[in-house]
Amino acid sequence: MAKADASKLDWNNLGFEYMDLPYRFTAHWKDGKWQDAGLTEDATLHISEASPVLHYGQAAFEGMKAYRTPDNHIQLFRPDRNAARLRNSCERLLMPVFPEDKFVDAVKQVVKANSDFVPPYGNGATMYLRPLIIGTGGVIGVHAAPEYIFTIFAMPVGNYFKGGLTPVNFTTSQYDRAAHKGTGQAKVGGNYAASLLPGENAHENGYADCVYLDPVEHRYIEEVGSANFFGITKDNVFKTPKSPSILPSITKYSLLYLAEHNLGLGVSEEKIDVHDLDQFAEAGACGTAAVISPIGGLEHDGDLHVFYSEKEVGPVTKKLYDTLTGIQFGTVEAPEGWVQQVE
Ligand SMILES: Cc1ncc(COP(=O)(O)O)c(C=O)c1O
Numbered sequence: 157m158a159k160a161d162a163s164k165l166d167w168n169n170l171g172f173e174y175m176d177l178p179y180r181f182t183a184h185w186k187d188g189k190w191q192d193a194g195l196t197e198d199a200t201l202h203i204s205e206a207s208p209v210l211h212y213g214q215a216a217f218e219g220m221k222a223y224r225t226p227d228n229h230i231q232l233f234r235p236d237r238n239a240a241r242l243r244n245s246c247e248r249l250l251m252p253v254f255p256e257d258k259f260v261d262a263v264k265q266v267v268k269a270n271s272d273f274v275p276p277y278g279n280g281a282t283m284y285l286r287p288l289i290i291g292t293g294g295v296i297g298v299h300a301a302p303e304y305i306f307t308i309f310a311m312p313v314g315n316y317f318k319g320g321l322t323p324v325n326f327t328t329s330q331y332d333r334a335a336h337k338g339t340g341q342a343k344v345g346g347n348y349a350a351s352l353l354p355g356e357n358a359h360e361n362g363y364a365d366c367v368y369l370d371p372v373e374h375r376y377i378e379e380v381g382s383a384n385f386f387g388i389t390k391d392n393v394f395k396t397p398k399s400p401s402i403l404p405s406i407t408k409y410s411l412l413y414l415a416e417h418n419l420g421l422g423v424s425e426e427k428i429d430v431h432d433l434d435q436f437a438e439a440g441a442c443g444t445a446a447v448i449s450p451i452g453g454l455e456h457d458g459d460l461h462v463f464y465s466e467k468e469v470g471p472v473t474k475k476l477y478d479t480l481t482g483i484q485f486g487t488v489e490a491p492e493g494w495v496q497q498v499e
Pocket residue numbers: 219379381382383384403404405406407408442443444445
């Protein structure tokens with residue numbers, strides 16, 4: 157694949173696609189320590205055919221973004237939270253942790269080195285960063301790897317769901333994403349491999365993605381594809397599912413805070429019954445890639461439940477979107493410690 161050329165990009169029409177940028181950060185875990193850490197240019201990894209990542213899915217990753225502000229600075233949104241979540245994911249899969257402060261520093265190095273690819277301020281486009289850690293080295297039994305590669309690569313992106321702030325519809329899945337005591341709380345490769353078929357089924361039926369229900373009763377909402385669910389009740393409470401098998405979304409926890417402190421809403425993390433959607437005036441999917449995508453309707457057992465509208469974003473969802481993205485792009489004052497300047 158050819159290296160991307162920033163001068164040829166159409167910033168207003170970026171999709172959510174991989175691009176091979178000039179620089180990535182790479183470090184190798186060998187002989188019990190991280191070594192050879194720094195920026196590299198080669199986008200290809202050379203690993204043993206017996207690497208545990210290939211057979212047993214020993215892989216964890218993160219997703220985060222860099223934002224260009226109107227005064228042309230570049231900033232990160234809560235990168236310390238991604239560092240902490242990657243630590244949890246690594247601990248769950250018996251992988252060595254890349255130190256959290258060094259993680260944030262490495263992210264900044266990648267953004268700076270590729271800064272031509274951080275989209276201009278103005279249309280919501282950002283630089284997406286993908287930190288990744290994989291188990292390598294030759295092992296054939298089911299064991300943790302003797303060696304690891306940690307890498308962070310980046311690319312400019314536009315909307316994840318095609319609609320942007322236009323609502324899209326979802327359907328519930330017959331499949332489970334993760335078990336309650338499994339790996340749902342960790343951002344690990346296997347969870348996503350398991351989601352490919354249900355996601356494809358949803359697309360084939362004309363939906364943006366599927367909504368997972370709890371793996372015990374298939375009754376309580378878990379996640380919206382690779383984003384968390386939230387609903388705004390008719391009496392102005394921001395509600396989001398509580399479950400041991402969903403990914404603790406940094407966006408979701410940020411919205412819980414902003415809903416309460418900036419918008420004056422009630423907030424609650426609790427079980428959300430898929431048969432009790434009438435309580436909501438609005439609903440959305442939230443995550444780094446999805447930002448906030450309004451959910452037009454949710455299909456379950458043949459019935460489509462429409463929340464606010466299939467055509468327009470609801471007023472509270474819009475306010476949450478404006479507040480969140482304002483903080484991310486530096487036009488709304490951020491709570492202490494939420495944004496870090498890169499340059
Ligand atoms: C399964 C899943 N849920 C939720 C999220 C949203 O998390 P965050 O807001 O930290 O990006 C993601 C994306 O990272 C995800 O993959």
